[in-house]
Amino acid sequence: MVDTGRSRVFGEVAEVYDAARPAYTDALVxxxxxxxxxxxxxxxxxxxxxxxxxxxxxxxxxxxxASGGAATELVCVEPDARMAQVLRRNTENRPGARVRVHVGAFEDWRPDGRDFGLAFAATSWHWTDPRRRWDLVHEALAPGGALALFWNPQGVRDPALHSALAAVDRRHGVTGAPHGVLASSFGEVPGHWAGLPAAWPEDECRRDGRFTDLRAVRYRQDLSYGTDRYLGCLASLSGYRVLPAARRAAALAETAEVLDAHGGGIPMTLFNDLFLARTR
Structure with a gap:
């Protein structure tokens, strides 16, 4: 069963999440x-x-x-009302598809007879209920409709910095930090994320049997975060949100000290891993 408590801690820092989390490459879209x-x-x-x-x-x-000027609609299901508030602000009065926001769990949402040509989940599929998600998304998609699941894991490029930050994480019980994984430990195959939770959906999708034309694509880019931006990114992660406030503050302060001692900021590699499938 998905840990819904942990999946809904992001709304506590919705603005920080929005400002600090990395985007997805245009090539993936x-x-x-x-x-x-x-x-x-x-x-x-x-x-x-x-x-x-x-x-x-x-x-x-x-x-x-893509619609060539025809009316088009994007229905967004988001379980946290605080995140949805920022979502509405970010999508109102923008060109493109009309965005409709539904606040609630995906497991409780229903398509009400509508067939969608595309369903996608950006670093969120692993928060859905594995016992029901394939049934639910299959119900929502039209015959031949496409499913796109993607994540943007990161790895630190500097082994010495990785080691120093890992020591901070161990002292404070932090798990799942991007700097906890070396960029060089990522394999060449999309979904190969050494040391990260096993979220890649291909095996589940094959076992389900109702989808075909399975594909996987990886994009990667090197980037560097300044100290403040990187701390904001960390503060928005569930591994930090679930810590007691005092321990979280201490972990972030020590992380800043390590980054500043290494010249300030952190060099990372961002991976955008994409899984595609369509209903039979």
């Missing part, structure tokens, strides 16, 4: 829409666990362009 061909299959799309709109905004804009 283009790949998904080329696969889904929404202009020829119907314009309605569904986003599962939209958060503050890190993926919603570029997808809404791209869906609007």
């Amino acid at each position: 283009a790949e998904v829409l080329a696969y889904a061909a929404p202009g020829g299959r119907g314009c309605a799309a569904l986003e599962i666990g939209a958060g503050t709109g890190k993926a919603t905004v570029p997808f809404a804009e791209a869906l609007g362009r």
Whole structure:
């Protein structure tokens, strides 16, 4: 069963989450829409666990362009009302698909007879109930409709910095920090995330049997965070949100000290790993 308590801690820092979390590459958005061909299959799309709109905004804009000016709609299901508030602000009065926000769990949402040509989840599929999610998304998609699941894990490029930060994490019981994994430990295959939770959906999808044309694509880019930006990113992660406030503050302060001692900031590699499938 999914840990719904841990999955809904992000709303405590919705603004920090929105400002600090990395975006998804435009190439990923283009790949998904080329696969889904929404202009020829119907314009309605569904986003599962939209958060503050890190993926919603570029997808809404791209869906609007793909529709050739026809009315198009993106329905966003987000369980946390605080995140949904930022999502609404980020998507109102923007060009592209009309965004409708539904506040509630994906497991409680129903398509009410609508068939969606595309459903996607940006770093949120692992928060859904594994016993029900394939049934629910299959119910929502039209025959031949596309499913896109993607994540943006990161790894630190500097082994010495990785080691120093790992010592801070051990002292404070932090788990799942991006700097806890070396970028060099990532394999070449999408979904190969050494040391990270096993979230890659391909095996589950194959066992389900109702989807076909399975594909996997990886994008990567090197980037550097300043200390403040990186601390904001960490503060928005569930591994930090579940810590007692005093311990979280101490862990972040010590992390800042390590980063400053290494010249300030942190060099990372960002991976955008994409899984695609369509209903038979």
